[in-house]
Amino acid sequence: xxxxxxxxxxxxxxxxxxxxxxxxxxxxxxxxxxxxxxxxxxxxxxxxxxxxxxxxxxxxxxxxxxxxxxxxxxxxxxxxxxxxxxxxxxxxxxxxxxxxxxxxxxxxxxxxxxxxxxxxxxxxxxxxxxxxxxxxxxxxxxxxxxxxxxxxxxxxxxxxxxxxxxxxxxxxxxxxxxxxxxxxxxxxxxxxxxxxxxxxxxxxxxxxxxxxxxxxxxxxxxxxxxxxxxxxxxxxxxxxxxxxxxxxxxxxxxxxxxxxxxxxxxxxxxxxxxxxxxxxxxxxxxxxxxxxxxxxxxxxxxxxxxxxxxxxxxxxxxxxxxxxxxxxxxxxxxxxxxxxxxxxxxxxxxxxxxxxxxxxxxxxxxxxxxxxxxxxxxxxxxxxxxxxxxxxxxxxxxxxxxxxxxxxxxxxxxxxxxxxxxxxxxxxxxxxxxxxxxxxxxxxxxxxxxxxxxxxxxxxxxxxxxxxxxxxxxxxxxxxxxxxxxxxxxxxxxxxxxxxxxxxxxxxxxxxxxx
Numbered sequence: 001x002x003x004x005x006x007x008x009x010x011x012x013x014x015x016x017x018x019x020x021x022x023x024x025x026x027x028x029x030x031x032x033x034x035x036x037x038x039x040x041x042x043x044x045x046x047x048x049x050x051x052x053x054x055x056x057x058x059x060x061x062x063x064x065x066x067x068x069x070x071x072x073x074x075x076x077x078x079x080x081x082x083x084x085x086x087x088x089x090x091x092x093x094x095x096x097x098x099x100x101x102x103x104x105x106x107x108x109x110x111x112x113x114x115x116x117x118x119x120x121x122x123x124x125x126x127x128x129x130x131x132x133x134x135x136x137x138x139x140x141x142x143x144x145x146x147x148x149x150x151x152x153x154x155x156x157x158x159x160x161x162x163x164x165x166x167x168x169x170x171x172x173x174x175x176x177x178x179x180x181x182x183x184x185x186x187x188x189x190x191x192x193x194x195x196x197x198x199x200x201x202x203x204x205x206x207x208x209x210x211x212x213x214x215x216x217x218x219x220x221x222x223x224x225x226x227x228x229x230x231x232x233x234x235x236x237x238x239x240x241x242x243x244x245x246x247x248x249x250x251x252x253x254x255x256x257x258x259x260x261x262x263x264x265x266x267x268x269x270x271x272x273x274x275x276x277x278x279x280x281x282x283x284x285x286x287x288x289x290x291x292x293x294x295x296x297x298x299x300x301x302x303x304x305x306x307x308x309x310x311x312x313x314x315x316x317x318x319x320x321x322x323x324x325x326x327x328x329x330x331x332x333x334x335x336x337x338x339x340x341x342x343x344x345x346x347x348x349x350x351x352x353x354x355x356x357x358x359x360x361x362x363x364x365x366x367x368x369x370x371x372x373x374x375x376x377x378x379x380x381x382x383x384x385x386x387x388x389x390x391x392x393x394x395x396x397x398x399x400x401x402x403x404x405x406x407x408x409x410x411x412x413x414x415x416x417x418x419x420x421x422x423x424x425x426x427x428x429x430x431x432x433x434x435x436x437x438x439x440x441x442x443x444x445x446x447x448x449x450x451x452x453x454x455x456x457x458x459x460x461x462x463x464x465x466x467x468x469x470x471x472x473x474x475x476x477x478x479x480x481x482x483x484x485x486x487x488x489x490x491x492x493x494x495x496x497x498x499x500x501x502x503x504x505x506x507x508x509x510x511x512x513x514x515x
Contacts, residue, residue: 001028002191002436005423008318013201013413018313025209025308032184036304039177046169050139053098053162054129060095061113061126064088068110069124075109085109099141100159116156118143135221136246136295138170174244174300178261181299182242184306185213186430189237194425197341197348197387198317198418203409206317206418211307217284218247218294227286230272230294232279238430239278247281247294257281320417321349322388324404332356332397336390337380339404340421345387349406352385356396366404 001024007017067088074081088111095101095113101120103111113121120127120143127145134140134151141152141162154170157163188210195209218230230247234240243261250256253270259277268274273282279298310316324336334356341348345368352366356377363373369385383390390404407415427435 001025002423002426005318005419008316009416009419009423012318012416012419015313018201018316018318021316022308022310022313025310029210029306029308032180032303032306035180036301039173039180040304042173043169046165046173050131050162050165050169053165054131054141057095057098057120057129057162058126060091060098061120061129063091064095064111064113064121065124065126067091068121072106072108072110072124081109096160098160099157099162115141115143116152118150118152119145135223135293136219136244137297139166141166174297175242175261177301177303178242178244178297178299181302182240183431184303185215185234185299186237186240187436188213188306189234190425190428190430190436191422193237193344194341194418194422195317197321197344197421199319199321199407199412199415200317201314201319201412203412204315204317205321207315208309211305211309213302213305215279215298215302216296216300218245218281218296221293221295224289224292224294226289226292228288228292228294229284229286230281230288230296231284232281232296232298234278235275235280236278238428240430241277241432242299243277244298244300245276245296247296249288249290249292251290253288255281316419318419318422319407319412319415320388320421321407322404322417323407323411323415324390324402327401327403330396330400332400333394334379334392334396334400334402335394336402337393338389338391338417338420340389340417340424341387342384342389342421343387347386348388350386351403351405354383354402354404356398356400358398359395362396 001021004017004021004024007014008021011017067084071081071084071088074084092101092103092111092113099115102114104114105111106123110123111121112119112123118127120129122145125145127143130142130144130149132140132142132149132151138154140154141157142149143152144150154166157166192208192210192212195206198206200206215232215234218232220228220230226249228249241259241261243259246258246260248256248258253272255268255270255272255274257266257268257274257276258264259266266276273280275281281296320340322339322341324339326335347366347368350367352364352369354362354364356362357374360377361374362377363371364375364385365371366385377392377396379393379395380391383392385404388404390402392402425436430436431438
């Protein structure tokens with residue numbers, strides 16, 4: 001999208017070039033929304049798969065409990081319940097495909113089945129498995145027995161489909177949302193801030209280029225005793241970190257913020273507002289008590305909110321509100337190379353004069369500058385005051401002056417200072433020190449590495465599972481060809497034994513006859 005500004009920077013009055021910029025902005029917004037939609041579809045798919053898996057777990061747990069009862073009854077009657085044992089083994093095998101379990105055998109032949117340290121099946125009684133949502137929106141597997149619900153600790157879900165799905169939903173998917181949402185928020189906030197510094201084709205101050213993205217309030221933990229509502233806003237888009245946060249209030253309004261992506265802790269004496277990673281955290285209403293915790297997910301849905309705010313090409317604020325002029329009496333060859341607004345400042349358009357006192361130095365005079373003297377000069381360096389940045393080239397002579405002042409009225413169609421500044425955002429270090437142009441590539445690289453690692457782990461797991469299944473089948477499975485071969489082996493072994501018995505009988509007969 002930013003590349004399309006190059007034509008506007010060359011011909012700021014060209015309506016066609018301006019329309020191209022608006023079209024590219026709409027296309028970028030559509031791509032962000034499409035990406036957000038794909039993540040939402042993944043979320044819905046995972047929820048559906050988890051629901052199906054939990055139903056299978058409950059069905060198998062009930063089946064195992066019933067088989068336990070039948071096996072115990074059969075053994076109590078002195079019968080060998082081989083068929084029932086095979087059925088239970090198969091049910092356990094299928095159950096472990098959904099969630100890794102351990103079993104403990106009882107004297108009556110029944111087995112208790114545990115997920116981590118929580119009992120799923122005890123004798124002929126099965127707990128009811130369900131999915132619950134914890135503080136911060138994480139999804140958990142919960143077992144309910146006798147009206148008492150117990151959440152299975154995530155770290156104890158070592159294997160099975162449910163463990164993988166929960167790990168994807170609680171870790172991988174939020175990370176992807178954070179990366180995508182941070183990118184959307186950084187781009188829109190950075191472009192908006194620069195666009196507001198410019199002037200449109202009708203001489204009006206620039207507005208937002210994109211619709212501002214509203215950040216969600218932090219999610220309060222269910223056990224909070226206070227009434228606080230915690231909100232967040234962007235204070236520095238270049239410092240945003242792709243992460244969610246946990247906020248914990250202490251005594252006296254102190255606050256501990258945990259960045260969940262890497263566990264980094266930041267402590268604040270309070271009170272709010274405080275700033276962290278380019279965000280400002282503030283209490284919107286109510287009060288927080290010591291021990292209250294909140295989970296902030298600032299980027300979870302940001303990409304889906306990207307939308308262009310401009311509808312008219314004339315509203316594109318391509319012009320700079322300031323211009324620089326060299327005095328007609330200058331005797332050196334110093335000229336203006338570039339001038340653009342760089343930050344909001346009340347004195348942005350106040351006149352500022354650079355007076356060169358000797359080759360290599362100049363004095364500054366003007367409201368808000370502090371009027372420094374003897375400032376070192378070098379061609380190509382950035383000179384910044386009052387929210388604008390000026391670059392000069394050439395060599396001045398003593399007495400030469402350059403004046404930065406408000407743009408001449410009616411010249412916005414000739415001025416492309418802000419378009420050039422917007423174009424320069426491509427190289428701004430806003431994504432963990434990487435330029436904006438590399439942000440998308442960095443995101444794709446991170447997702448690609450995670451995907452490749454998951455595929456590699458899945459391949460290893462599949463190989464292990466196949467080998468284990470082969471070993472299990474060789475012990476407990478039923479293969480008709482193998483069973484027929486074994487029957488033939490048994491028959492031949494019996495015939496050989498019978499022949500040996502006959503030979504032995506003949507030998508004994510001969511011995512007896514010779515005695």
